[in-house]
Amino acid sequence: MTKSLQGKRVLVVGATGYIGQALTIGIAQAGAEVLMHYHSNGAAVESLCAQVHKVAGYQPRAFQCDVSDPEAAETLVTSAWRAAGRIDVLIHCVGHAVDNSIVFLKPEDVASTLKSNLNTVVNVCEPLSKLMCEHGGGSIVNISSITGLVGQPMRSLYGAGKAAVISYSKALARAVADRHVRVNCLAPQVVEGGLADNMKGMVKALMEENTPIKAQCQAEDLIEPMLMLASDGSPFITGEVINITGGLVTW
Amino acid sequence: MVAFANTWFVANSPLIGEVDWIETKPSAYLAQDQSTFDMEAQFENYRSGSSTEISHAVVFCDSLPCDDHFQNHTQWLAEVESQTTQIFSVLQVALKKLAAVKGQKTVTLVTDIFGIGGVSSSKAASALSGGVIGMAKSLAKEMSRYDLAINVVAIGSLPQINIDSRLNAAQLKLVKMTSLGSEVNDAALPAALQFLQTSGMSVTGQVIRMDGGLLI
Numbered sequence: 001m002t003k004s005l006q007g008k009r010v011l012v013v014g015a016t017g018y019i020g021q022a023l024t025i026g027i028a029q030a031g032a033e034v035l036m037h038y039h040s041n042g043a044a045v046e047s048l049c050a051q052v053h054k055v056a057g058y059q060p061r062a063f064q065c066d067v068s069d070p071e072a073a074e075t076l077v078t079s080a081w082r083a084a085g086r087i088d089v090l091i092h093c094v095g096h097a098v099d100n101s102i103v104f105l106k107p108e109d110v111a112s113t114l115k116s117n118l119n120t121v122v123n124v125c126e127p128l129s130k131l132m133c134e135h136g137g138g139s140i141v142n143i144s145s146i147t148g149l150v151g152q153p154m155r156s157l158y159g160a161g162k163a164a165v166i167s168y169s170k171a172l173a174r175a176v177a178d179r180h181v182r183v184n185c186l187a188p189q190v191v192e193g194g195l196a197d198n199m200k201g202m203v204k205a206l207m208e209e210n211t212p213i214k215a216q217c218q219a220e221d222l223i224e225p226m227l228m229l230a231s232d233g234s235p236f237i238t239g240e241v242i243n244i245t246g247g248l249v250t251w
Numbered sequence: 252m253v254a255f256a257n258t259w260f261v262a263n264s265p266l267i268g269e270v271d272w273i274e275t276k277p278s279a280y281l282a283q284d285q286s287t288f289d290m291e292a293q294f295e296n297y298r299s300g301s302s303t304e305i306s307h308a309v310v311f312c313d314s315l316p317c318d319d320h321f322q323n324h325t326q327w328l329a330e331v332e333s334q335t336t337q338i339f340s341v342l343q344v345a346l347k348k349l350a351a352v353k354g355q356k357t358v359t360l361v362t363d364i365f366g367i368g369g370v371s372s373s374k375a376a377s378a379l380s381g382g383v384i385g386m387a388k389s390l391a392k393e394m395s396r397y398d399l400a401i402n403v404v405a406i407g408s409l410p411q412i413n414i415d416s417r418l419n420a421a422q423l424k425l426v427k428m429t430s431l432g433s434e435v436n437d438a439a440l441p442a443a444l445q446f447l448q449t450s451g452m453s454v455t456g457q458v459i460r461m462d463g464g465l466l467i
Binding site for chain 1: 320321324325328331332335336339340342343346347365366367368369370371372373374377378379380381382383384385386387388389390391392393394456
């Protein structure tokens with residue numbers, strides 16, 4: 001792996017999630033200083049700290065808070081910024097799906113799904129992109145989902161939340177582009193070990209059968225596209241969404 | 252003036268009532284009066300007054316105002332949540348009721364194009380309409396087994412429903428430079444709605460961009 005993030009300070013929000021852990025290790029291996037955010041899984045963050053130390057030789061800082069709370073998210077941003085001196089890159093991996101037919105969903109499910117998918121992103125991106133604008137620029141990569149682009153049965157609210165993340169990211173990208181802040185998204189299909197584990201075996205098998213690259217998406221499949229968007233190697237890419245679906249979605 | 256038969260019209264803004272080329276007016280304005288939030292009663296009331304079975308629904312989704320960069324994001328997130336919840340509630344009733352009707356049915360959501368490309372002057376409107384489009388695509392896949400097609404018409408500039416106010420000067424200028432002009436043609440939106448109502452299941456989960464070529 002190239003040291004494409006050498007010297008960068010990278011905040012990973014949702015670092016202890018399945019995707020977050022893989023990306024955190026990838027970022028550390030790419031030479032960056034990782035600042036990790038987690039919500040409640042203290043054991044996972046300890047293990048992740050040890051892994052980062054092993055691959056990169058330093059003990060990363062970890063910050064605990066609930067980023068669906070706007071004040072807590074702002075405190076996270078200012079604390080991490082102060083601790084590292086600045087933040088060059090944000091990787092946002094927080095999300096949650098409510099799986100059910102619209103017939104059975106409740107109005108309060110709309111609130112909870114938007115809070116865990118859209119609000120968590122906006123609450124961090126707004127204060128951090130402001131700081132990035134004031135200090136010469138940066139790069140933001142929000143992890144959305146292919147469900148936000150092409151939909152998925154029984155996941156109408158998750159689809160709405162992840163689509164809203166993509167649309168917000170595009171709007172933010174346009175708003176801050178002239179101050180050298182880039183905002184992009186990754187849209188993976190369900191990742192093995194993550195949300196895919198909630199799917200029925202038959203659905204998983206059908207998805208794999210229909211994926212031209214006959215495999216399940218792994219969290220590690222997101223690392224190189226994320227590094228490309230996060231690094232200085234993509235200065236003219238903003239407001240973009242990269243599908244990571246093994247050819248399942250080619251449009 | 253175009254009249255729509257067998258169609259339940261709902262809007263979450265009274266501004267939609269000012270759209271004068273559609274004869275069929277929305278039967279409920281969600282944002283105006285929270286008492287209309289009992290959408291099931293609204294639907295039944297509308298159906299009881301109709302001589303034919305309702306087999307189509309058209310839901311106009313209003314946009315959100317411009318937001319100030321880096322300010323009040325908690326406020327506009329609450330508005331996105333409120334409007335999305337309203338749209339969800341309308342869709343839930345419409346889909347439940349229409350799924351029980353024999354034959355082909357359609358639901359068409361009318362929103363703006365901001366969710367497709369993002370607009371810098373309103374991250375709120377972008378997130379809202381993007382979410383609506385995302386929800387529609389999932390629902391199209393989920394409800395196809397009931398012969399129920401769900402599509403979106405995403406319009407560009409339309410002063411009547413206050414979309415132009417979401418565009419900053421540069422963006423509005425860009426819209427006016429598009430190939431087909433600055434506003435949705437009077438006949439274009441009803442034509443698109445009629446096309447989607449008569450296409451059956453051949454067209455579902457689609458977004459018709461009615462933006463004069465802005466996002467080619």
